[in-house]
Amino acid sequence: MIRWDVVTLGNISRNRYWGEADDRPRRAPLCTSTLITVENFHLLVDPSLADAAQMAGELDRRADIVVLGHDNYFLTRTPPSGALHSRP
Secondary structure, eight states: OEEEEEEEOOBOSOOGGGTOOTTSOSSOOBOOEEEEEETTEEEEESOOOSSHHHHHHHHHHHHOOOOOSOOEEEOSSSSOOSGGGGOO
């Protein structure tokens, strides 16, 4: 069985259509992160939080998994923005 969980829901830093000016960001940009699980295999697509502990907390909160070590990541953009991207 394949399961997918939205871990973080992304947003842009400013939105012209809401009347927000381009001169400064209104919020930190964030991409949408999705966890795809097949049996004991986890694939995290676009880990988005800059702090690895915070990302692990979101995985626990949203998908009920505890991060014990390095798993599998897939990036749909470059350069990556989250801390988990920089791990060896």
